[in-house]
Amino acid sequence: MTNTLATTNIIAKAAVKILDNELGMGSRVFRGYEDEFSKNVNGYKVGDTVSIRKPAQFRVRTGLVASNQDVIEGKTAIQVNKVAGVDFQFSSTDLALNIGDLAERVIKPAMVPIANQIDQDLHACALQNFWNWVGTPGNTIANYGKFLAGVQRLNEMAVPSDERSAALSPADHVALLGNQAQLYIDGANTDAYRKAKLGGLAGVEPFMTQNAPTLTTGTRTNGTVNGAGQAVTYSGAQANSWGQTLNMAGLGAGGTIRAGEVFSIAGVQAVNPVTKQVLPYLQQFVATAAATADGTGNAAVQIAPAIITTGAYQTVSAAPAAGAVVTWNGAASSTFQQNLMFHRNALALVCVPFEKPAGVPTDQIGAQDYKGIHVMLVPYFDGPNRVSSWRLDVLYGVAAIDPRLGTRVSG
Incomplete structure (x- = not known):
């Protein structure tokens, strides 16, 4: 296969797809607010904050006599105020590589810490906003019954039964795997024993993450x-x-x-x-x-x-x-591991594109988006040292848009 000249746009295109693939929490939360930040209101951009309407609630009436209720639509907000980036240097040899080789050797290792930072911010947001917590702090989720306590709490809180996920720490994931491997259920014990996969449990998709937060009281x-x-x-x-x-x-x-x-x-x-x-x-x-x-x-x-x-x-x-x-x-x-079980609409992640910087030719800036993820790659030159450098940035925000839809789970 002939080598491909790796321009900024080609590198950025590879980077944004790798970033999307590496996201754990980021792929399991609501991602529908990017369009709100691209709107113009009376010719002006909306700024770094968008208000989100909270769902209206009502009490049922029994009997024939009407009892009007005011419709109160509260608001919450999501602010784009976080930047995650990496800075690196490409040699002329690197730039001559096939883009697949470059992605594996350079771009993927650069995207992993960015994905981890985004996931950590989402975990921290949940930690600060989820008020439900089932189980005994400090105990691992050692069996299916302990896991079901989280499902029970979501059900008691009338959380929709679809699009539920569980972010488990390595210790809790392994403890639950060990329990599932002992089951005599066709397929369930095989995946747990041979592939270290839990699969769907009680309508929840669990996943292991090293970014599971801890809480120090x-x-x-x-x-x-x-x-x-x-x-x-x-x-x-x-x-x-x-x-x-x-x-x-x-x-x-x-x-x-x-x-x-x-x-x-x-x-x-x-x-x-x-x-x-x-x-x-x-x-x-x-x-x-x-x-x-x-x-x-x-x-x-x-x-x-x-x-x-x-x-x-x-x-x-x-x-x-x-x-x-x-x-x-x-x-x-004391310090306690925090496992999270939540519906997609409990948390939100929004990524928006940077404005292209002045002073850099537009054709030298790599700006790409993929499934709502935006990255910008900008080259710059250190004249005194004759070094060509690159910076890759992601602009984003996270918010707990409905913390009622999540809970922490301990064993």
Whole structure:
């Protein structure tokens, strides 16, 4: 086969396809917002943030008497504010290679860390926003029943049954593989034993990822709710947020809370998001931002979901009482692996093209897109040292567009 001159566009085209293939989480989340960023509004580009309408909710009426409900469409947002890139040098020998050889030797090794960075950002986004957590922190998912606990939680939260995925840490993946290999089910044990593949389980597609995040908890003690009357209503600015501020006490002087920590409150039960039926377990909440208690152990903590006790957007059975005990998932100052089970619409990834830089001839810039992934390859020259260099960049953003549709799973 004759060698092909590897121009910037050829390299960029190979790079974007390799990047798409290497994405783990990125291929399993919602990818439909790229077009929103390409729109012009009155001749102007939309900028780096796009608002997304949250689904409206309603309560059913029983009987003949009408009871009008206001249609409240809250909003959430996704911001393109992340850049992942690699910088490298090609020699004239490299550029003379067949593009297939160049892709294997140079381009693929460059794309792997970019794909990992995008996946890590998606995992971190889920960690900071998913409030459901089943299982015992620190335990691996050692059998099918432990895995099914995550499926049960998704079902209880009325999560659609299609397009469900589970991101498992290497340890949890291997533990579940070992269990599946012992099954006497035609095909299931063969794939688990010979191919190290789990296949679909209970309508969920599990996959192993080294990017599964860990959560290191703060130094907080259990604490209590500091004051009554901390429920909110779904209206105005509150409708544009999944959470609220909760005042806590008894966290210990200078006690810390890490973003992503999960807790429950005594007397505050979970409810089915559709029927509003009270469920037989406490509602879980996540700290969406880090917090540090003052010298008396008090702190104002950003949490999700919002505490809403009535109406179509109800999230809990009752508001917490003053002094209600707060119980955290996992001991203080400990690190726990975080496996994720989620519907595609829980998280979103958006990639948009860079503006082409001034000062570089357009025909020397490689800008390619593939399945919504955009990469830009720009050459530049170090005159004093006579070195030709290349930079490859990806501009993207991630968001938890509906954190109700995901849960963490431990054994």
